[in-house]
Amino acid sequence: MAILECKGLSKRFGSVQALDNVNLTIEPGRVVGLLGPNGSGKTTLLKLCNGLLTPSAGEILIAGAKPGPETKAVVSYLPDKPYLADWMNVGQLMDFFADFYGDFDRERALDMLAHLNINEQQSIKQMSKGTREKVQLILVMSRKAGLYLLDEPIGGVDPATRDYILDTIIRNYNPAAAVVISTHLIADVEQVLDEVVFIRNGQIMLQSPVDAIREDKGMSVDQYFREVFKC
Amino acid sequence: MLGKLLKHEFRATGRTMLPVLGVLTALVVLANLVVRFGDQIISRYRLAAVLFALIVAAAVFGVIAAEVMAIVVMVQRFYKNLLGDEGYLMHTLPVSVHGLIWSKLIVSLVWIFATNLVIFLLGTLSVVNLGDLSVGQIMTGFPSAEEIREAMAKLGITRMDLWLLILEAILIVLCSGLITCLHFYAAMSLGHMFTQNKILMSIVFFVGINFLFSAMGGILGTVSIQFNADRFFMESSTVLDGLRQLRMMMNSMLGYSLVQGLILYIATALGLQKGLNLA
Numbered sequence: 001m002a003i004l005e006c007k008g009l010s011k012r013f014g015s016v017q018a019l020d021n022v023n024l025t026i027e028p029g030r031v032v033g034l035l036g037p038n039g040s041g042k043t044t045l046l047k048l049c050n051g052l053l054t055p056s057a058g059e060i061l062i063a064g065a066k067p068g069p070e071t072k073a074v075v076s077y078l079p080d081k082p083y084l085a086d087w088m089n090v091g092q093l094m095d096f097f098a099d100f101y102g103d104f105d106r107e108r109a110l111d112m113l114a115h116l117n118i119n120e121q122q123s124i125k126q127m128s129k130g131t132r133e134k135v136q137l138i139l140v141m142s143r144k145a146g147l148y149l150l151d152e153p154i155g156g157v158d159p160a161t162r163d164y165i166l167d168t169i170i171r172n173y174n175p176a177a178a179v180v181i182s183t184h185l186i187a188d189v190e191q192v193l194d195e196v197v198f199i200r201n202g203q204i205m206l207q208s209p210v211d212a213i214r215e216d217k218g219m220s221v222d223q224y225f226r227e228v229f230k231c
Numbered sequence: 232m233l234g235k236l237l238k239h240e241f242r243a244t245g246r247t248m249l250p251v252l253g254v255l256t257a258l259v260v261l262a263n264l265v266v267r268f269g270d271q272i273i274s275r276y277r278l279a280a281v282l283f284a285l286i287v288a289a290a291v292f293g294v295i296a297a298e299v300m301a302i303v304v305m306v307q308r309f310y311k312n313l314l315g316d317e318g319y320l321m322h323t324l325p326v327s328v329h330g331l332i333w334s335k336l337i338v339s340l341v342w343i344f345a346t347n348l349v350i351f352l353l354g355t356l357s358v359v360n361l362g363d364l365s366v367g368q369i370m371t372g373f374p375s376a377e378e379i380r381e382a383m384a385k386l387g388i389t390r391m392d393l394w395l396l397i398l399e400a401i402l403i404v405l406c407s408g409l410i411t412c413l414h415f416y417a418a419m420s421l422g423h424m425f426t427q428n429k430i431l432m433s434i435v436f437f438v439g440i441n442f443l444f445s446a447m448g449g450i451l452g453t454v455s456i457q458f459n460a461d462r463f464f465m466e467s468s469t470v471l472d473g474l475r476q477l478r479m480m481m482n483s484m485l486g487y488s489l490v491q492g493l494i495l496y497i498a499t500a501l502g503l504q505k506g507l508n509l510a
Contacts, residue, residue, distance in 0.1 A: 013426045014426055014427070047509065050322070050323050051322065051323075051507070052318070052319065052322055052323070052507060052509045053507065053508060053509070054505055054506060054507060054508070068327075069325045069326055069327050070325070072323055072324060072325040072326075073325035075323070077319075077323050079319040081316055081319070082316060083316050083317060083318075083319035083320050084317075084320065085243065085312075085317055087243075087246065092242075096239060099235045099238075099239070100232070100235060100324045100325065100326070101324075101325070
C-alpha cells in the first residue's frame with residue numbers, strides 16, 4: 001500500500017491556485033525529492049499532507065487513511081520555519097516529543113545532539129538560527145516514523161552540517177519508511193534521492209526515478225532541473 | 232493524551248501565572264501590613280506615608296493587572312500555540328482538535344479561578360481584623376450545622392434543595408468562565424480561517440458574537456418572562472417560594488449559558504478542523 005497518495009488535490013488561496021489537481025503516489029522505502037522553484041506549491045502540498053491546510057478539492061491518504069490523529073502518529077514533519085516554543089530547552093523538547101510520539105527514540109536524539117555539539121540545557125531562544133534548525137531536524141529524525149515530510153531541511157545550515165544532516169537522514173530512516181524532501185538545493189540532495197517529483201505552478205510535471213533521468217536524459221537531476229525550469 | 236497536553240499547558244502558562252500570583256500575594260500582604268501597622272510608623276517617620284501610599288496603590292494595581300494577565304495569557308496561548316508558528320507542532324501531534332481545545336480551556340479556567348481565589352482570600356484577610364479576633368471567635372459568628380438544619384426544616388427547605396442550589400451556583404460560575412474563554416477562542420479560530428487580515432477578522436467575529444448573544448439573550452429573556460409571567464412575578468409569600476423563583480432564574484441562566492457554550496465550542500472546533508490555514 002502507498003504510504004502517501006494524493007488524488008485530484010487542489011488548493012486555492014483567494015484568487016491564487018496554489019495546487020491544481022495533484023495526483024501523486026509515494027511508496028514505502030523511497031527517498032523522494034519534491035523539487036520546484038519558489039512558489040511552485042511544495043510547502044502547500046506538505047502542509048496539506050499534515051492537515052495544516054484544508055484542501056479546496058481532492059483527497060489525501062496517508063497509509064490508506066485520511067489525515068487525522070492516527071496518521072499524525074506515523075508522519076514526522078519538519079516545517080520550513082521555526083516552530084518550537086523558544087522558552088523550552090532541548091531536554092524539555094525531547095520530553096515533549098517522547099510524551100506524544102510513541103516512536104520517538106531519545107538515544108538517537110542524544111547521539112545526534114552530541115555529534116553536533118548541542119547542549120541539552122540550552123534553550124531555543126539562546127541558539128543561532130542554524131542551531132535551531134539542527135535541533136528541529138534532530139527531533140524529527142529521531143522518530144521511527146512511516147513517512148518523513150521534510151520541508152527545506154538543509155536550507156539554513158552550513159555545507160559541513162548539510163552533509164551530516166543528509167547522512168543522518170539516510171542513516172536514521174526506517175527502510176520501510178518513505179522520506180519526502182522538499183528543496184531547491186538539488187545538487188546537495190541528489191546523492192540521497194531514489195526518486196524526484198518536479199512541481200511547477202501547483203502542478204506535477206514529472207515523477208521519475210533518479211536513475212531513469214540519468215539514463216534517459218544523460219544528465220544529473222540538477223542539470224535536468226535547470227533545463228526544465230530555465231527562466 | 233489530554234493529561235499530557237494539560238501537563239505541558241500548565242508548564243507553559245505557569246511560567247507567567249505563578250510569578251504573577253506570587254507578586255500579587257506579596258503586594259496585597261504588604262499593603263495589608265501597611266494598613267494595619269502603618270499609623271505607628273508614620274507618626275514617627277512622616278515620609279513613610281508616601282511609601283505606604285505607593286504600596287497600597289501597587290496592590291490595587293496588582294489586583295487589576297493579575298485579572299488582566301489571566302485573560303491575556305489565555306488569549307495569547309491559544310493564538311500563539313494553535314494559530315501561530317507553534318501550531319505547526321501542535322496540529323501535527325497525534326491528538327484530536329477537541330483535546331487541544333479542552334487542554335487550553337481547562338488550564339485557562341484554572342488560572343482565572345486561581346487568580347480570583349487569591350484576590351478573594353487576600354481581600355477577606357484584609358477586612359478581618361485579626362488583632363481583635365481569634366479564629367474561634369470568627370467561627371462563632373457562623374451558625375452551626377445543627378442550627379442550619381433546624382432553620383431549613385422550619386422553612387420547608389430540604390437538604391436536596393440546598394445542594395442543588397449550591398451545585399447550580401457553581402455550574403453558573405464555571406459556565407461563565409467557559410464562555411469567556413470560548414468567546415475569544417471561537418473569534419480567533421473563525422478569524423484565522425481567512426487567508427488575509429486574520430486578526431482584523433478575529434476582532435470582527437468577537438464583536439459579532441457579542442452582538443448576536445446579546446440579541447439572543449434579550450429576545451429569549453423577554454419571551455420566557457412573557458410566557459412565565461405568573462411564575463416570575465408571583466408574590467414570594469415564603470422563603471421556599473423565593474428559593475424556587477431564584478432556582479428557576481438560575482436554571483434559565485444555566486440553560487442559556489450551556490447553549491452559548493455549545494455554539495462557541497462547535498465554532499472553535501470547526502474553525503480548527505475544517506478551516507485551519509496556518510500561514
